[in-house]
Amino acid sequence: MENVKIYLNFFIEYLQIEKNYSQYTVVNYATDIEDFFSFMKEQAILHLEEITYNDTRLFLTQLHNRNYSRKTISRKVSSLRSFFKFLVREEKLSENPFSLVSLPKREQKIPQFLYEEEIENLFSISDCTTPLGQRNQALIEVLYGTGIRVSECCNIRLTDIDFYIGTVLVHGKGGKQRYVPFGSYAQDSIEHYLSQGRKLLVSRLKEPDQHSYLFVNHRGSPLTDRGVRHILNELIKKASSTLHIHPHMFRHTFATHMLNEGADMRSVQELLGHAHLSSTQVYTHVTKEHLKRIYMSHHPRA
Known part of the structure; x- marks a missing residue:
């Protein structure tokens, strides 16, 4: 053509x-x-x-x-x-043949998330006396504590972290940036990892100062999305759990727990970096189920 x-x-x-x-x-x-x-x-x-x-x-x-x-x-x-x-x-055509085409309705799948006891179980698995254990603990604390995407997590550099006010500068989709706060558990895990584990892992590089990424693999190179998936699979094996976890589940869990605890939709949208509120509203299905369980468990005439 x-x-x-x-x-x-x-x-x-x-x-x-x-x-x-x-x-x-x-x-x-x-x-x-x-x-x-x-x-x-x-x-x-x-x-x-x-x-x-x-x-x-x-x-x-x-x-x-x-x-x-x-x-x-x-x-x-x-x-x-x-x-x-x-x-x-650009005036190359007079009409758009796709302007009248309607998009098929998307299947509304309820996001999978972890319950609080499942999250706590994962946090108790890593051996924080080893460099990789310290790395793994910091990784899951950051994923759950911020709700950022795995790709965003892998792209965190040391200069993006502000320990004084407890925030991380996240480089999101389309080059958009946002500041996301993290809690004391994530901060303690990151500081422990930086003071010990990361130094040892990065020392394995031929040129130790060649990158400033926060999370590194066993060779000291920047951690990839695939690497995060492997880490989570290994943690599940150690937990002897039949649970299937994918990295994005931490993001779903973050949003679900925030809404369950009373956070407003707009704030969660901002933290997740969603361009449209409709992307965040999918989590209301989960919170409705949560409210229904509470009602059925506690109302005298349920």
Whole structure:
């Protein structure tokens, strides 16, 4: 299809420079758009101006036939709508064929979270006399104590932490930054890890001062998302638990416990770094269940 590669490159520059999207997000956009144009080529549509609303519906039908999830289809539609909106803005097209396409309703899944006794059990497992044990304890205290994303946790640098006021500067999605407070348990764990464990782990590097990331692996290099997943799996094995924990569960647990204890929705939204309140409202389903359990357990006529 003529000019598509040129227009796609312009669009990618727009996402990177004007929207400041991450490389991961940009790659997803490009993949979704290229997927659509491969389909259009199969339909013998060779010009952008020829694409109609009916073509978009045909594309959606194919996605359904491929058994894509609602979430994936929604993402692809959103990517293509943004791309064509950009082309209209740049006066490359007069109409956006995706402007009338409605996004499929997403399945509203209640987030999985840990109960307080399960969290306390995890906090009692690490051997805090060893460098890795100190690292692991600090890691789970930070994840639970701040509710930040695992990727955000892995990107914390030493200069991002302010122990005096108990906050960490978090580098979030789209280059957005926010300050998130952490409690005394997280602070004690971080200080213990920094004074002992991290020094020993970083000393294993050929160049000990080459990075300032807070969390490091057994070789002293920066810890990755995959590394966090491995650590949590090992902690679960030590706990002899059948519980399946994924790293994001700490974020869900943080939000759920905050709301259960009376925090307001806007404050939790700010702490989580959600752009839209609707993203935070999913946790109200969990708190409603919590309130229902309390009612059923304590009301005389329940």
